[in-house]
Amino acid sequence: MIEILVSFFLLVGAAFALIGSWGLVHLPDFYLRLHGPTKATTLGVGGMIIGSVIYFSSHGETLSLHELLVTLFLFITAPVSAHMLAKAALHLQLRSEERTRNRNDV
Amino acid sequence: MKGFSWLPHPYLSLMLLVIWLLLVNTTAPGHIVLGTLLAILVPRYTTTFWSDPPRKVRLLPLLRYTLVLIGDIIVANVQVAILILGPASRLRPAFVHYPLTLQSEFAITLLASTISLTPGTVTADVSADGKGLLLHALDLEDEEALIHHIRERYELPLKEIFEC
Numbered sequence: 431m432i433e434i435l436v437s438f439f440l441l442v443g444a445a446f447a448l449i450g451s452w453g454l455v456h457l458p459d460f461y462l463r464l465h466g467p468t469k470a471t472t473l474g475v476g477g478m479i480i481g482s483v484i485y486f487s488s489h490g491e492t493l494s495l496h497e498l499l500v501t502l503f504l505f506i507t508a509p510v511s512a513h514m515l516a517k518a519a520l521h522l523q524l525r526s527e528e529r530t531r532n533r534n535d536v
Numbered sequence: 537m538k539g540f541s542w543l544p545h546p547y548l549s550l551m552l553l554v555i556w557l558l559l560v561n562t563t564a565p566g567h568i569v570l571g572t573l574l575a576i577l578v579p580r581y582t583t584t585f586w587s588d589p590p591r592k593v594r595l596l597p598l599l600r601y602t603l604v605l606i607g608d609i610i611v612a613n614v615q616v617a618i619l620i621l622g623p624a625s626r627l628r629p630a631f632v633h634y635p636l637t638l639q640s641e642f643a644i645t646l647l648a649s650t651i652s653l654t655p656g657t658v659t660a661d662v663s664a665d666g667k668g669l670l671l672h673a674l675d676l677e678d679e680e681a682l683i684h685h686i687r688e689r690y691e692l693p694l695k696e697i698f699e700c
Contacts, residue, residue, distance in 0.1 A: 494561065
């Protein structure tokens with residue numbers, strides 16, 4: 431039973447990481463591509479971490495919670511790096527898609 | 537330096553202790569002592585970096601905010617996953633200028649991070665006067681609706697949490 435639960439969360443995590451990476455490859459401009467990794471860092475890693483907590487808590491003697499720190503650190507660092515990347519892109523005036531609304535005001 | 541205090545940032549200290557215990561993954565007494573020592577020393581030596589520390593934090597609204605955020609991240613993740621898997625030509629990307637009503641730098645940082653963490657929107661820039669955020673949205677239907685959504689769902693609760 432626990433194995434099914436662990437596999438489920440691992441698969442959900444992996445699926446979102448894959449979709450995030452797919453977005454990174456296939457979206458047309460830099461700003462859009464920035465959106466891909468946010469999925470990998472939130473639900474992607476989140477799913478795998480829940481799987482890990484369940485697995486090690488049921489196989490070890492004690493509750494294993496230090497995986498939650500991965501989530502905490504990711505939630506602190508991921509928005510900052512996304513922000514810095516976007517700022518650098520704006521500074522370099524990278525091309526954005528023609529149909530992006532308000533693209534000339536930034 | 538206004539007055540000496542053992543715990544200039546009590547919440548930061550508490551969090552450091554919890555993080556330390558999670559890192560070593562045990563609650564052995566030795567590690568509680570070491571963690572407490574770190575929780576006292578680290579905030580004291582980094583206090584100069586905290587230009588604008590939150591003076592007051594209300595825990596119950598903070599808890600509610602965290603739960604709402606986790607729920608939103610999951611829902612938005614699924615929506616954005618569907619968008620990414622669909623044809624890219626169907627996306628309606630947009631830059632949005634979001635006027636801030638928050639004033640505390642710390643709260644603005646939290647709001648900007650929240651916006652980046654919820655899939656579909658990324659905070660791209662903070663205006664020079666600190667009164668607006670520049671967002672990039674993956675697929676935007678209505679600019680006003682997005683601003684209203686962020687205002688009601690994230691900014692006002694943050695105001696409540698930090699009472700600013």
